[in-house]
Amino acid sequence: MKGYIDSIEKAAQQNATFCTVSYTAKNCQLVVMSLKPGEDIGVEVHKLDQFFRVEEGEGKAVLDGLEHRKAGFAILVPAGARHNIINGPSSPMKLYTLYAPPNQRDGVVHATKAVAEADKEHFDGKTTEWLSTRQLLGLHSRVSLPNASRAEATSRLLGAMPACGTQQTNSPSLCDAGN
Numbered sequence: 001m002k003g004y005i006d007s008i009e010k011a012a013q014q015n016a017t018f019c020t021v022s023y024t025a026k027n028c029q030l031v032v033m034s035l036k037p038g039e040d041i042g043v044e045v046h047k048l049d050q051f052f053r054v055e056e057g058e059g060k061a062v063l064d065g066l067e068h069r070k071a072g073f074a075i076l077v078p079a080g081a082r083h084n085i086i087n088g089p090s091s092p093m094k095l096y097t098l099y100a101p102p103n104q105r106d107g108v109v110h111a112t113k114a115v116a117e118a119d120k121e122h123f124d125g126k127t128t129e130w131l132s133t134r135q136l137l138g139l140h141s142r143v144s145l146p147n148a149s150r151a152e153a154t155s156r157l158l159g160a161m162p163a164c165g166t167q168q169t170n171s172p173s174l175c176d177a178g179n
Contacts (some may be wrong), residue, residue: 002129004030012055012096019110022096024127029102033095035059035087039113043084049100050077052085057093059086102127 004023005179008030011022015032023030035041035057043062052061053074061068062084068075077083087093102123110116 004128008032008053008096009055012053012094015094017109017111018113019104019108019116021104021106021108023108023125024102024104026127028099028102029099029104029106029123031097031099031104032096033093035093035095037087037091038088039093040084041061042113042117043082045080045082046077046099046103047079048103049079050103051075051098051100052095053097053177054085054093057091057095058088059093060088063083115147136139 003025012032012034015034016031017034019031019033021029021031033041051074054072058071059069061073063075063077064081064083075083075085085093085095089090105124106126106128108119110119
């Protein structure tokens with residue numbers, strides 16, 4: 001599938017992980033996040049632009065030392081700005097962020113902040129379409145589909161495809177792709 005079409009608000013509200021990469025395009029990446037009460041993303045400085053939108057919860061954004069508090073806030077962080085998102089003490093904060101260009105590997109799921117901080121790898125140039133195509137063709141062994149609707153769609157598509165070597169297969173390039 002090309003592009004991401006879904007309710008970002010609902011995806012963010014339903015997400016229970018610290019960080020899940022939902023979609024990666026060549027020049028932009030969508031990540032949903034959930035911060036526990038009192039948790040923050042950690043002070044960051046990137047060589048890329050980043051947009052945050054808080055869908056649920058209250059807290060503050062700190063941008064180059066200036067604090068901003070407002071329910072349901074959005075913040076655009078330009079490249080080079082020191083920033084942090086800090087959740088309040090009472091309930092989880094549900095948010096999403098857009099990186100431009102991408103910052104993390106596609107499909108990455110970090111269940112907790114500790115797991116995210118331990119992961120030192122960054123975007124490897126592989127987009128959601130690159131991975132999906134290779135997974136369908138059996139050329140890529142990594143399976144990481146954080147979005148259930150993507151997993152269901154892939155499963156249905158694979159179930160509907162005739163097996164290689166059968167008379168129903170009219171695409172030798174598809175069957176020979178892994179050889």
